[in-house]
Amino acid sequence: DGGITQSPKYLFRKEGQNVTLSCEQNLNHDAMYWYRQDPGQGLRLIYYSQIVNDFQKGDIAEGYSVSREKKESFPLTVTSAQKNPTAFYLCASSIFFGTNTGELFFGEGSRLTVL
Amino acid sequence: SQQGEEDPQALSIQEGENATMNCSYKTSINNLQWYRQNSGRGLVHLILIRSNEREKHSGRLRVTLDTSKKSSSLLITASRAADTASYFCARRETSGSRLTFGEGTQLTVNP
Numbered sequence: 001d002g003g004i005t006q007s008p009k010y011l012f013r014k015e016g017q018n019v020t021l022s023c024e025q026n027l028n029h030d031a032m033y034w035y036r037q038d039p040g041q042g043l044r045l046i047y048y049s050q051i052v053n054d055f056q057k058g059d060i061a062e063g064y065s066v067s068r069e070k071k072e073s074f075p076l077t078v079t080s081a082q083k084n085p086t087a088f089y090l091c092a093s094s095i096f097f098g099t100n101t102g103e104l105f106f107g108e109g110s111r112l113t114v115l
Numbered sequence: 116s117q118q119g120e121e122d123p124q125a126l127s128i129q130e131g132e133n134a135t136m137n138c139s140y141k142t143s144i145n146n147l148q149w150y151r152q153n154s155g156r157g158l159v160h161l162i163l164i165r166s167n168e169r170e171k172h173s174g175r176l177r178v179t180l181d182t183s184k185k186s187s188s189l190l191i192t193a194s195r196a197a198d199t200a201s202y203f204c205a206r207r208e209t210s211g212s213r214l215t216f217g218e219g220t221q222l223t224v225n226p
Binding site for chain 1: 207
Protein backbone atom coordinates (compact mmCIF):
# COMPACT_ATOMS: atom_id res chain seq x y z
CA ASP A 1 0.00 0.00 0.00
CA GLY A 2 1.14 3.55 -0.69
CA GLY A 3 2.02 5.79 2.19
CA ILE A 4 4.62 7.55 4.27
CA THR A 5 6.91 5.70 6.64
CA GLN A 6 8.69 7.45 9.47
CA SER A 7 11.35 5.84 11.62
CA PRO A 8 12.14 5.44 14.39
CA LYS A 9 8.83 5.90 16.21
CA TYR A 10 10.61 6.68 19.47
CA LEU A 11 14.10 8.09 19.84
CA PHE A 12 16.13 9.15 22.86
CA ARG A 13 19.06 11.47 22.53
CA LYS A 14 21.66 12.81 24.88
CA GLU A 15 22.33 16.51 24.85
CA GLY A 16 24.96 17.44 22.29
CA GLN A 17 24.15 14.61 19.91
CA ASN A 18 22.80 14.92 16.39
CA VAL A 19 20.00 12.56 15.39
CA THR A 20 18.43 11.83 12.02
CA LEU A 21 14.77 11.02 11.51
CA SER A 22 13.85 9.04 8.42
CA CYS A 23 10.90 9.75 6.13
CA GLU A 24 10.16 7.66 3.05
CA GLN A 25 7.14 7.89 0.73
CA ASN A 26 6.01 5.68 -2.15
CA LEU A 27 3.21 7.96 -3.30
CA ASN A 28 5.30 9.51 -6.09
CA HIS A 29 4.69 12.93 -4.55
CA ASP A 30 6.90 15.86 -5.49
CA ALA A 31 6.54 17.85 -2.26
CA MET A 32 7.56 16.76 1.22
CA TYR A 33 7.41 18.52 4.59
CA TRP A 34 8.64 18.28 8.16
CA TYR A 35 6.52 19.61 11.02
CA ARG A 36 7.13 19.82 14.72
CA GLN A 37 4.33 19.39 17.25
CA ASP A 38 4.64 20.26 20.93
CA PRO A 39 2.14 18.99 23.53
CA GLY A 40 -1.32 20.45 23.09
CA GLN A 41 -0.24 22.59 20.18
CA GLY A 42 -0.58 22.75 16.45
CA LEU A 43 2.01 21.96 13.81
CA ARG A 44 4.91 24.25 12.97
CA LEU A 45 6.73 23.94 9.68
CA ILE A 46 10.45 23.16 9.89
CA TYR A 47 11.48 22.56 6.28
CA TYR A 48 9.78 21.71 3.02
CA SER A 49 10.91 20.46 -0.36
CA GLN A 50 9.06 21.17 -3.58
CA ILE A 51 11.12 18.82 -5.69
CA VAL A 52 14.24 16.67 -5.60
CA ASN A 53 17.47 18.52 -4.76
CA ASP A 54 15.51 21.52 -3.51
CA PHE A 55 14.35 22.54 -0.03
CA GLN A 56 13.34 25.70 1.82
CA LYS A 57 13.29 26.76 5.44
CA GLY A 58 9.97 26.89 7.21
CA ASP A 59 9.10 28.88 10.31
CA ILE A 60 11.41 27.13 12.78
CA ALA A 61 14.40 25.83 10.77
CA GLU A 62 17.13 26.83 13.23
CA GLY A 63 18.92 23.78 14.61
CA TYR A 64 17.60 21.46 11.89
CA SER A 65 18.91 20.32 8.53
CA VAL A 66 17.42 18.28 5.66
CA SER A 67 18.37 16.75 2.33
CA ARG A 68 16.33 15.66 -0.70
CA GLU A 69 18.60 13.51 -2.83
CA LYS A 70 15.81 11.15 -3.85
CA LYS A 71 12.16 11.82 -4.57
CA GLU A 72 11.12 9.18 -2.04
CA SER A 73 13.24 10.33 0.88
CA PHE A 74 13.39 13.48 3.02
CA PRO A 75 15.45 12.87 6.19
CA LEU A 76 15.54 15.43 8.99
CA THR A 77 18.61 15.90 11.18
CA VAL A 78 18.09 17.46 14.59
CA THR A 79 21.43 19.01 15.46
CA SER A 80 22.93 19.86 18.81
CA ALA A 81 22.21 23.50 17.98
CA GLN A 82 18.48 22.91 18.46
CA LYS A 83 17.94 24.18 21.99
CA ASN A 84 14.71 22.37 22.79
CA PRO A 85 14.42 19.33 20.52
CA THR A 86 12.06 17.22 22.61
CA ALA A 87 8.90 17.05 20.48
CA PHE A 88 6.77 14.97 18.14
CA TYR A 89 7.99 15.21 14.53
CA LEU A 90 5.68 14.64 11.59
CA CYS A 91 6.63 14.13 7.97
CA ALA A 92 4.11 14.76 5.21
CA SER A 93 3.88 14.82 1.43
CA SER A 94 1.64 16.26 -1.26
CA ILE A 95 1.36 15.69 -4.99
CA PHE A 96 2.94 19.06 -5.64
CA PHE A 97 3.57 22.36 -3.89
CA GLY A 98 1.59 25.39 -4.89
CA THR A 99 -1.45 27.53 -4.33
CA ASN A 100 -3.79 24.82 -5.53
CA THR A 101 -2.19 22.02 -3.57
CA GLY A 102 -4.71 19.81 -1.87
CA GLU A 103 -4.32 17.48 1.03
CA LEU A 104 -1.20 16.44 2.85
CA PHE A 105 -0.51 12.80 3.63
CA PHE A 106 1.18 12.27 6.99
CA GLY A 107 3.40 9.63 8.48
CA GLU A 108 2.78 8.25 11.97
CA GLY A 109 5.36 10.53 13.57
CA SER A 110 8.61 10.20 15.50
CA ARG A 111 8.78 11.15 19.15
CA LEU A 112 12.19 12.52 20.14
CA THR A 113 13.15 12.86 23.79
CA VAL A 114 16.35 14.51 24.92
CA LEU A 115 17.69 13.06 28.15
CA SER B 116 1.76 32.64 15.95
CA GLN B 117 -0.36 30.38 13.77
CA GLN B 118 -2.24 33.41 12.42
CA GLY B 119 -5.52 31.93 13.37
CA GLU B 120 -7.54 30.55 16.17
CA GLU B 121 -9.61 27.49 16.78
CA ASP B 122 -12.27 27.27 19.37
CA PRO B 123 -13.09 25.74 21.59
CA GLN B 124 -9.71 24.38 22.65
CA ALA B 125 -11.50 21.40 24.20
CA LEU B 126 -15.00 20.01 23.79
CA SER B 127 -16.63 17.17 25.71
CA ILE B 128 -19.98 15.76 24.57
CA GLN B 129 -22.12 12.64 24.83
CA GLU B 130 -22.46 10.08 22.08
CA GLY B 131 -25.19 11.02 19.66
CA GLU B 132 -24.74 14.76 20.15
CA ASN B 133 -23.37 17.06 17.47
CA ALA B 134 -19.93 18.66 17.78
CA THR B 135 -19.07 22.02 16.28
CA MET B 136 -15.54 23.37 16.00
CA ASN B 137 -14.63 26.80 14.68
CA CYS B 138 -11.57 28.17 12.92
CA SER B 139 -10.71 31.79 12.20
CA TYR B 140 -7.84 33.16 10.17
CA LYS B 141 -6.34 36.46 9.10
CA THR B 142 -4.81 36.04 5.64
CA SER B 143 -6.27 35.44 2.20
CA ILE B 144 -6.65 31.73 1.47
CA ASN B 145 -7.00 29.45 -1.52
CA ASN B 146 -8.47 26.58 0.44
CA LEU B 147 -9.07 25.45 3.99
CA GLN B 148 -8.62 21.88 5.16
CA TRP B 149 -9.64 19.94 8.25
CA TYR B 150 -7.54 17.14 9.71
CA ARG B 151 -8.01 14.65 12.50
CA GLN B 152 -5.29 13.34 14.83
CA ASN B 153 -5.71 10.44 17.21
CA SER B 154 -3.46 10.63 20.25
CA GLY B 155 0.18 9.94 19.36
CA ARG B 156 -0.57 9.37 15.69
CA GLY B 157 -0.19 11.23 12.42
CA LEU B 158 -2.82 13.54 10.95
CA VAL B 159 -5.48 12.29 8.60
CA HIS B 160 -7.12 14.57 6.05
CA LEU B 161 -10.90 14.87 6.45
CA ILE B 162 -12.19 17.47 4.03
CA LEU B 163 -11.04 20.39 1.87
CA ILE B 164 -13.14 23.44 1.03
CA ARG B 165 -12.03 25.95 -1.59
CA SER B 166 -12.32 29.70 -1.18
CA ASN B 167 -15.18 29.87 -3.71
CA GLU B 168 -17.22 27.23 -1.86
CA ARG B 169 -19.49 27.90 1.10
CA GLU B 170 -20.39 24.45 2.32
CA LYS B 171 -19.22 20.90 1.86
CA HIS B 172 -20.38 17.55 3.19
CA SER B 173 -18.67 14.22 3.68
CA GLY B 174 -20.61 11.55 5.54
CA ARG B 175 -21.30 12.91 9.03
CA LEU B 176 -19.04 15.91 8.45
CA ARG B 177 -20.23 19.31 7.34
CA VAL B 178 -17.81 22.17 6.73
CA THR B 179 -18.74 25.77 6.10
CA LEU B 180 -16.53 28.63 4.98
CA ASP B 181 -17.27 32.34 5.27
CA THR B 182 -14.46 34.23 3.54
CA SER B 183 -15.96 37.62 4.46
CA LYS B 184 -15.63 36.74 8.15
CA LYS B 185 -12.47 34.67 7.57
CA SER B 186 -13.91 31.75 9.45
CA SER B 187 -14.82 28.11 9.00
CA SER B 188 -16.65 25.55 11.05
CA LEU B 189 -16.60 21.77 11.20
CA LEU B 190 -19.76 20.01 12.32
CA ILE B 191 -19.72 16.33 13.25
CA THR B 192 -23.25 14.98 13.52
CA ALA B 193 -24.39 12.04 15.65
CA SER B 194 -20.98 11.75 17.29
CA ARG B 195 -19.49 8.42 18.34
CA ALA B 196 -16.88 7.54 20.95
CA ALA B 197 -14.53 6.74 18.05
CA ASP B 198 -14.66 10.41 17.01
CA THR B 199 -12.57 11.27 20.07
CA ALA B 200 -9.48 12.98 18.67
CA SER B 201 -7.90 16.37 18.01
CA TYR B 202 -9.20 18.27 15.02
CA PHE B 203 -7.10 20.84 13.18
CA CYS B 204 -7.91 23.37 10.53
CA ALA B 205 -5.20 24.30 8.04
CA ARG B 206 -5.24 27.26 5.70
CA ARG B 207 -3.63 27.21 2.29
CA GLU B 208 -2.57 30.81 1.95
CA THR B 209 -2.64 32.52 -1.45
CA SER B 210 0.62 34.25 -0.63
CA GLY B 211 3.49 31.78 -0.51
CA SER B 212 1.28 28.68 -0.85
CA ARG B 213 1.98 27.72 2.74
CA LEU B 214 -0.32 25.42 4.70
CA THR B 215 -0.70 26.89 8.18
CA PHE B 216 -2.20 24.81 10.97
CA GLY B 217 -4.24 26.01 13.90
CA GLU B 218 -3.71 24.75 17.44
CA GLY B 219 -6.60 22.32 17.28
CA THR B 220 -9.69 21.35 19.21
CA GLN B 221 -9.55 18.31 21.48
CA LEU B 222 -12.88 16.50 21.15
CA THR B 223 -13.94 13.90 23.69
CA VAL B 224 -17.08 11.89 22.99
CA ASN B 225 -18.31 10.07 26.07
CA PRO B 226 -20.11 6.75 25.57
